[in-house]
Amino acid sequence: MPYLTRPVLAPGALARVPQPALPTGDGLVVRPWRAGDAPAVYAAFQDPAMHQWHLRACDSEEEAAGWIALWQASWAGEREAQWAVVDEGTDALRGRVALRQILLGEGVAEVAYWTVARARGQGVAARAARTLSRWAFEEIGFHRLELFHATANEASCRVAGKAGFALEGTKRSALLHPDGWHDMHLHARLQAD
Template sequence: MLKPVALEMYGLLLRPWERRDLDAVRRGLADPDFRRWNTVDSPPPDEDGAREFLASRTANWERGVGASFAVTDPTGDVVLGHINIGMIDFDAHRSGRVGYWVLPEARGRGIASHALEAMTRWAFGDLRLHRLELGHAVGNDASCRVAGRCGYRYEGELRGAMFDTGGVPRDIHVHGRLATDPFPRLTGIAVRPT
């Protein structure tokens, strides 16, 4: 079991998902950009899908295979997006796979980059992981830029490695970061008053 924690860095609060976040999850899952770039096994973009999303995130903490956070403003009240480490292997490879999304109204402010860096530092520090991997559909240039800003090096392309929400096979870019890689220098304030 992983003990759920909250992380504060870069003007963001990353906290475990809560029931009160149901509407933010539903909006995230229904976002056309989320649907465009994600996989066929994404929960449906409705209230049942949002409940499924929340339940699976809690279960992953309990089973010790994933750590999932609501990315929020400093108060923890305004959800801006989601970030997680899944497929955690604490034993043989000390590795995990990261994923994230940002709600449309919070895009363009560096939220994904700052949340990814905060979670990465936690994973390499507190969890003592050695490698994190990030995969995204080819063509998702925004995710490619986030990976680069956070020191996740481009490592190659996997052909037909995912099926999108329409069931069409897509190629993915793979990026990786090691605990021994230098920390990137992120600048700017991730959250500004609305």
């Protein structure tokens, strides 16, 4: 049975080109992960705030290296795309930004991010999310980007707003964290915004 509409993005929209590095224009670079980032990823996940708002723990640099290998390979599969957010001058890790739950045919993906403890409060996540969103809309042609966070995570809610994601609603009891079920805010940006 044929569809009545054409796919927003065709298969290969991402994988046909190498994963890009995206300068934010203000001192950060959103770049593909490298094997040498494993120690910094492991260190980032030793922060208690990461355990509060994320569902995974990282028990060793070897485990972080395995994650990075998966993140690097995920570009070709076009289901998710992960980037390191680094200082433009020093290449020091400041965080991570990603497109997850990519649905090319619908032109939709989810934006996710985290920052290392020493980079919080400096606008790193918002700058990275804005840069990634601009690229996803203007260079690739996504129609809609969504962003979810626990309603109790007020800092993440501020990041979403600063990155241009409008609050659309609350998904009740939507994600199980170590301390129980969390309501989740749904934010979104459209290409036309």
